[in-house]
Amino acid sequence: MPNIKSAIKRVRTNDTKNAQNSSVKTAMRSSVKKADKAVANNEENKGDSLKAAIKQVEKAASKGLIHKNTAARRKSSLMKKA
Template sequence: MANIKSAKKRILVNETKAARNKSIKSAVKTAIKKVDAAVVAKDKAAADAALLGAISAIDKATSKGIYHKNTASRKVSRLTKAVNSIA
């Protein structure tokens, strides 16, 4: 355990940021699972709605620095491709 006051503060701040990041990543994963479930069920309307929500969640996470922009782009591309495969 740290003895210096600034080091103790760093530990607390890092725990807070890690919890925030974990929460946002979890929300993104849930949104992606909803899209995948709709694709498996071949429900085009539900998949389109879920896709919009997932893209929004991914973009928010990216703007907050949780995902790299290329990672976000890759996730969106794969989801869009999956939804378009329903046709």
């Protein structure tokens, strides 16, 4: 544990940011998996789940959690499967 006041604050903010980033990344991964499953099973709601997955991927890219090229590749892959 740090002794300096600013270092203590950095630890606190890093923990907060880490929790937020983890939740966005987890939501993105879950929605992509859900969309893959919907497309594979040819479900009725595949359009909605695909749209939600693309939104989550773009959100993660805009926050800098994944690279913009990675986001483009994932979106392209999803659209190709659909």
